[in-house]
Amino acid sequence: MNLFVLTGAGISAESGLGTFRDPGGLWRRFDPMRLATPEAFAAEPEEVHAFYNLRRQGVREAAPNAAHAALARLEAGLAARGGTLFLCTQNVDDLHERAGTRAVTHMHGEVMRARCTACGEGRPWPGDLSVGTACPSCGRSGGMRPDVVWFGEVPLHLDAIAEALDESDLFVAIGTSGAVYPAAGFVARARAAGIPTREINLAPSDTAGLFMEATYGPATQAVPDFVDGLLRGIDGAAP
Incomplete structure (x- = not known):
């Protein structure tokens, strides 16, 4: 099985990281x-x-x-069974990697990285940035920025994402609002290609009507249950 999983802020909410559009979310408290x-x-x-x-x-x-841990287990479990997991996240945190997932596609960049606007060099950056921070590559100050995709910028890795989605056997969206494009359009693309779709979320997303199956509840409960059931189903279907 080739599985495409899209994750959003809802999967990290129970780790204490705020969502964006829910009541009390970041864009309700700050002007993007x-x-x-x-x-x-x-x-x-x-x-x-x-x-x-x-x-x-x-x-x-x-x-x-x-x-997060369940998806890392899913990646390993699918690989052991001859399948693949393409994990695409809208999140800029590194919790998937820290949970053990080996391949994560960050379509909106990574907050724990920095990029120089002068020379374009990007690198891991876990500490603070300021206007006085000099680029380690070109030495210029004032141009180091978070290596994230801002409003008005094009998301990353779109060609690889489209290819993986088109080749998948199942599309699953976890913890997404269904309000941010192009990610919100992935479910429609999957449905048009005849790919089964499933939503796992705390509550129905803006695109909930396009999903063939849905599970609603806390991610820390729903995602491990989904992973366990999927791997059992693959084992049960094996000759």
Whole structure:
């Protein structure tokens, strides 16, 4: 089985990382146009850095939860059975990797990385950034930014994502709002290709009507149950 899993902020919520559009979410408390656009960084870099330094601190203090661990187990379990897991995440945290998943596609970048706007060099960056931070590659200051996709920028790895989705046997969305494109359109693409679809979420997403199956509840409960059932089903179907 080739499985495509899309994860969103809901899978990390039980690790203490805030969602974005739910009541009390980040974009209900902060204006994304002032904190998450290239224009905001050009106009008020200190304010943008302060916001992302806090987010980076939150990721450092968070720990992977049972849902992250279950997907790492799923990756290993599918590989042992001759299958593959393509894990595509909208999240900029590194909890999937810290839980043990080996291959993670971050379509919105990674907050624990930094990129220089002058030379384009990107690198792991777990600490704070400021306007005085010099690029280790070119030596210029003022241009180091979080290596994340801001509003108005194009998500990453779209060709690889499209290829993996088209070749999958099952599409599963976990903890996503269904409100952010292009990720919100993946389920429609899967349905058009005749690929079975499943939603695992705390509550129905904006695109819930496009999913063939759905499970609603806390990710730390629903995702391990899904993984256990899927692997049992594959074993039961084996000749």
